Structure formats: structure tokens, C-alpha cells
Amino acid sequence: MPLDHDAAYRVLTARDARFDGRLFVGVTSTRIYCRPICRVRTPKQENCRFFDTPAQAEAQAFRPCLKCRPEIAPGPGLAWTVMDASRTLAHQAALWLDARAASGEATSLAELASHLGVSDRHLRRIFQTEHGVTPVQYLQTRRLLMAKHLLTDTCMPMSQVALASGFNSLRRFNAAFADSYRMSPTRLRGDAADAPLPAGDAVTITLGYRAPYDVARLTRFLSQRAIPGVEQVEATRIRRTVRAGVLGETAGWIEAEFVANAAQVRLRFAPELAPASAKVVAAARRWLDLDAAPQTIAQALEALPGDEGLRLPGSIDGFELAVRAVLGQQVTVAAARPLARRVVERFGAPLATPWDDVNRAFPAPELLARSPPERIAELGIIANRAAAIVAIAREWPELALAGGVRPAPEALIERLCALPGIGPWTAHYIAMRALSWPDAFPPKDVAVLKAMKQLFGCSSQREADRIAQAWQPWRSYAVLRLWNTLETTT
Numbered sequence: 001m002p003l004d005h006d007a008a009y010r011v012l013t014a015r016d017a018r019f020d021g022r023l024f025v026g027v028t029s030t031r032i033y034c035r036p037i038c039r040v041r042t043p044k045q046e047n048c049r050f051f052d053t054p055a056q057a058e059a060q061a062f063r064p065c066l067k068c069r070p071e072i073a074p075g076p077g078l079a080w081t082v083m084d085a086s087r088t089l090a091h092q093a094a095l096w097l098d099a100r101a102a103s104g105e106a107t108s109l110a111e112l113a114s115h116l117g118v119s120d121r122h123l124r125r126i127f128q129t130e131h132g133v134t135p136v137q138y139l140q141t142r143r144l145l146m147a148k149h150l151l152t153d154t155c156m157p158m159s160q161v162a163l164a165s166g167f168n169s170l171r172r173f174n175a176a177f178a179d180s181y182r183m184s185p186t187r188l189r190g191d192a193a194d195a196p197l198p199a200g201d202a203v204t205i206t207l208g209y210r211a212p213y214d215v216a217r218l219t220r221f222l223s224q225r226a227i228p229g230v231e232q233v234e235a236t237r238i239r240r241t242v243r244a245g246v247l248g249e250t251a252g253w254i255e256a257e258f259v260a261n262a263a264q265v266r267l268r269f270a271p272e273l274a275p276a277s278a279k280v281v282a283a284a285r286r287w288l289d290l291d292a293a294p295q296t297i298a299q300a301l302e303a304l305p306g307d308e309g310l311r312l313p314g315s316i317d318g319f320e321l322a323v324r325a326v327l328g329q330q331v332t333v334a335a336a337r338p339l340a341r342r343v344v345e346r347f348g349a350p351l352a353t354p355w356d357d358v359n360r361a362f363p364a365p366e367l368l369a370r371s372p373p374e375r376i377a378e379l380g381i382i383a384n385r386a387a388a389i390v391a392i393a394r395e396w397p398e399l400a401l402a403g404g405v406r407p408a409p410e411a412l413i414e415r416l417c418a419l420p421g422i423g424p425w426t427a428h429y430i431a432m433r434a435l436s437w438p439d440a441f442p443p444k445d446v447a448v449l450k451a452m453k454q455l456f457g458c459s460s461q462r463e464a465d466r467i468a469q470a471w472q473p474w475r476s477y478a479v480l481r482l483w484n485t486l487e488t489t490t
Contacts, residue, residue: 008050012036017263018295020210021074024051026062031182033057038068052076055141056132063181064148066188071145071152072208072264075291089116090130093123097135101142101166101278109135143167144180146278151189153205156274158185164277202255202268202354203277209290211263214309217484218288221313224333225324227340229348229360236260241351243361246317247283248276251361253353254316256284265290270353286314286436297438297474304455304471306481318434319396320362325429326388326421327381342379347371369393388421395419409437432476439473441465451482 003011003023011019019036026033026049033051034040051057054070064070093112100107112135113123127135147165150156156164162173177185215236223233231240236258244251252270259266265288269280285291289311298308315321323343328336347363368376368389376386392399399407399415409431416427425442432440442448444461452464471478 003050005045005048005050009045009048012048013042015039017210018293020208021291022052022076022293024054024057024070025049026051026057026060031062032065033062033070034065035068035070035073038065040065040067052132053138053141054145055138058141058144058180059133059137063183064145066152069148069152069206071149072206074209075285077291077293077296086126087130089118089123090126092116093127093135094131094138097139098142098282101139101146107139140176140180144177146281147173147177147185148181148188149205149281150277151185154203156203156277160274161185164275166278201271203271203274204266204268205277205281206259207265207267207281207285207290209263209265209288210292210294212294212307212309213258213263213311214307215258217307217309218311218313221480225337227320227324227337227344227362229341229344229358230320230362232355232358239353239355239358240316241353241358241361242273242316243320243349243364245364247279248273251349251351253351253358254280254284256288283316287316289314289436297477300474301471301478301481304478304481305485310477310480310484312436312438312476312480313433314436315433317362318400318430319365319393321434322392322396322416322430323362323368323389325426325433326385326392329385329423329426339379339381343376343381346375346379365393365396367393369396384421388419391419391421392416407435409435409440432479438476441468441475441479445479447486448479448482451485455482455485 008023008025011023012025015037017037021035023036024033025036025043027043028047028049029043033054049060049062051060053076054064058064093116096112096115097107109120109124113120116123124134127138131138133141143166147161147167150161150164154161159170162170165173167173167176174185177183181188219233219235219238222231222238226233231238237255239255240253242252242254250272252273254267254269254273257266257268258264265284267281267284273280292311294308294310297310324336324340327339327343344360344362347367348360349363351359351361353359371390373383373386373390376389377383381389395415399412412431412435413424413427416422416430417424425444428440428442431437432442449458449461449464452458452467456467458464458467468475468478
């Protein structure tokens with residue numbers, strides 16, 4: 001429910017970080033809009049206009065602040081909550097537009113309406129009602145903010161910024177930027193005197209999140225599951241390769257570093273991935289769960305031990321995650337790592353990165369789809385799991401995120417369970433991490449049931465499911481808390 005004007009102004013005066021990315025303030029005297037955490041002098045209340053999204057502010061002719069930078073704010077949070085049909089459709093439309101924001105492809109309302117199976121008029125009406133702007137305005141804001149992000153943080157050539165932001169030509173980009181922000185892109189880059197220079201040839205940009213964030217817990221989780229040669233995790237830094245076709249047409253590498261004493265992540269990635277900058281940013285935000293609202297989640301899980309800063313580790317490569325999930329069936333996390341390493345050593349490709357120990361790309365699904373299961377089983381992998389890996393690889397073009405839009409978790413789980421060797425636990429775990437689905441509750445998880453027996457005395461899956469209903473739509477975070485409970489006890 002939107003805040004009323006007085007409550008929103010109290011958020012602004014308190015610089016309440018809980019509302020960062022969920023509330024924006026436009027100042028009528030300057031025609032600039034800011035995040036609620038902006039450190040400039042607080043404007044008078046009568047000069048403030050409050051908006052739920054940057055698109056709403058820009059539709060009212062406000063331009064983004066150069067100091068607090070709305071483009072790096074965390075997103076409003078994943079829209080997996082139960083909604084009525086119209087709201088669900090409006091959010092599906094926004095996800096589709098998000099995926100197209102940086103594609104550079106011509107995107108029409110008719111194409112979107114056809115994709116969703118509704119009329120243009122109905123789509124426009126429900127989108128305006130839910131988001132406060134038209135689909136065209138929403139898409140234009142996403143592209144312009146991405147351009148502002150790249151102009152401020154990088155030294156990418158202007159033409160490359162335009163294309164990476166989804167504009168078909170430099171002329172159209174310049175015109176749209178000047179019309180919306182009342183300045184040229186060149187002037188903005190000149191005003192960004194504090195912009196960090198890229199390290200070497202890497203593209204370096206800044207991403208924001210809502211504190212608190214348990215960085216140590218996230219990096220520990222990823223470190224335990226990191227595939228040698230593909231991913232390397234340190235205390236505050238994660239480095240990994242990215243195979244061709246995941247974020248761009250070519251392979252590359254990506255590094256995320258949590259900035260000390262700031263709710264920010266410094267993201268660096270290979271120059272080969274620069275044309276897909278918007279895809280890299282979106283993938284990194286899901287990977288590190290940067291759009292989570294920790295206080296909201298913690299309130300729903302108050303019956304469970306754990307801290308507010310817990311995040312749901314996602315994945316950069318959904319296919320890699322799916323293979324890793326199969327390799328982890330009925331074995332410990334530590335036992336699955338050498339199996340994954342052998343798969344990469346045999347089928348993966350060498351990849352040059354700035355680091356000696358991050359040097360191979362995970363094999364592409366089309367390669368494993370052509371491989372006899374026996375050749376995978378030679379690596380010490382049980383035959384039915386080798387066959388399951390081949391089955392997933394063969395079906396991946398249909399299972400994958402068609403057009404860049406994530407499938408519904410329930411639909412993905414159903415299709416995965418139809419494959420040989422894929423049971424409900426594996427399917428739920430893949431949906432939980434590959435889709436960053438916050439409401440997964442993998443059935444018959446031994447660790448979850450053990451923790452719930454210790455905490456609540458429940459003795460069956462049915463009883464666990466009943467208790468877990470109170471944690472919707474954040475059951476994935478509940479699963480993580482339950483796993484962590486056993487770690488702490490041990």
C-alpha cells in the first residue's frame with residue numbers, strides 16, 4: 001500500500017534506508033527526483049512529490065539526482081507475492097519489458113500484448129493502473145537510467161553506451177536523453193567528476209542494496225559450492241567465468257566486491273560483456289539478491305532463529321546450477337565439488353581471465369546434450385545422474401528463460417520433474433536458485449526436516465508443510481535459516 005504524503009515525508013526526513021528503491025521524491029523547485037536516503041538538504045514538504053518508481057517520476061518531467069543516483073538503488077523486491085489476475089499480468093508485463101530493456105530490439109505494445117495473450121487496450125489499462133505509467137514510459141526509463149549508470153561509472157564510448165542501454169542509434173539516444181533529462185549525455189559525463197576509472201580494460205559499475213546484508217554468510221555458502229576453475233570466493237569478493245550465451249554472445253568473466261562501510265557492490269566484468277551491460281547488471285542483482293527487503297522478510301520469519309541480513313544466493317548460469325544440483329543428489333556439498341570439477345575439466349573450455357585460478361568456462365548445454373551418458377559416468381558419476389544431466393542439457397533450450405523472461409517457478413518444476421532422474425527436491429532447488437524464487441520449500445529435505453524437528457517437534461513432511469505456510473512467500477529464506485541452524489548446532 002502506498003504511503004500517504006505525510007508518512008512519506010517522515011521517511012524522507014529520517015533518511016530511512018528501508019524504503020530505498022521503494023520510494024522516490026521529486027522536488028518541484030528543482031525538477032529533480034531523489035532516493036529517500038539522499039544527503040542533500042531536505043526540501044520543504046510542500047515542494048515534494050512522492051513516487052513508487054523512477055518511471056513515475058520521469059513521466060512527470062523530473063530528472064534523476066546526480067548525487068544519490070536513483071539508477072543504483074535496489075529494486076522494489078521480487079514480485080512473487082499472491083496477487084489478483086490483473087496485478088499479476090501487469091507484473092509479468094514489467095518483467096518482459098525489463099528483459100527487453102537492453103536488447104536493442106524493436107519492442108511494441110502489440111508484441112507484448114500478444115505474448116501475454118491480451119488486447120493492447122487491456123494491457124495498457126492494467127499496466128497504467130498498477131505502475132502509474134504506460135509500458136512505453138516504463139521501458140524508456142529503464143533504458144535511460146541504464147545509460148546514466150554507464151555514463152557515470154564507466155568510460156565506455158558514447159555509441160557503446162547507447163547500444164548497451166537498448167537504443168538502436170546514437171542519434172535517438174541523444175534525443176531521448178536530452179528530452180528527458182534536459183542535458184546532453186556529454187554534459188552528464190562531464191559533471192560526473194567523481195566517477196571511478198575502470199580497472200584496466202574492465203567495465204566497473206556500482207550497485208546498491210538495502211542493509212543489513214550478511215556478506216560472510218553469503219560468501220560462505222557460495223564458497224562451499226564453488227566449482228574450481230569456474231568460481232573463486234574470498235571474504236568480500238567473488239570472481240567467476242561466464243560461458244558464451246549466458247550474458248552475451250561471447251564468454252567473459254565477472255567480479256563482485258562488497259564495498260566496506262557502504263551498502264554497495266562494485267561490479268567489474270570483461271570488456272567483451274560490455275554490449276550486454278544491462279543483462280550483466282540484472283543477473284548480478286539476482287545472483288547476490290541485492291533487491292531483497294530484509295526487514296520485511298525477517299518479520300515473516302520471526303519464529304526462526306537467524307539475522308535480518310540473510311540473502312538468497314542466486315546463480316549467474318542457470319544450466320550450471322541445474323547440473324550442480326543433480327551432482328549434489330544424496331551426497332554432501334563437499335562430495336559434489338570434485339564431481340563438478342571433473343565435468344568442467346573434461347567438457348569445459350579454457351578462458352582467459354585476470355586470475356590464474358579462474359580459468360575455465362562451464363560446458364554449454366549443447367555440448368553435454370551430444371555427449372553419451374557413459375562418458376559423463378566415467379567421471380565417477382552414478383549412471384542415472386549422468387543420464388539426468390544429458391536430459392536437462394537436451395531440454396535446456398525449452399527450459400531456459402525464453403526471450404530473457406523467467407518462467408513461472410511452478411511451470412519449471414513441472415517440466416523438470418518430467419525428466420528422468422529429476423525429483424521434486426532437485427526441481428525445487430533449481431527453481432529456488434536459478435530463478436531466485438523466494439518461496440521454494442524443497443520437499444523431503446533431510447536437513448530442513450531435522451531442523452524443524454528440533455525447533456518445532458514436527459515429525460512428518462505434511463506437518464512441516466503446514467508450519468511453513470506461515471512463512472510464505474519467503475520460504476526459501478526459511479530453508480536457509482533452517483540449514484544454518486544445523487550448522488550453528490554442529
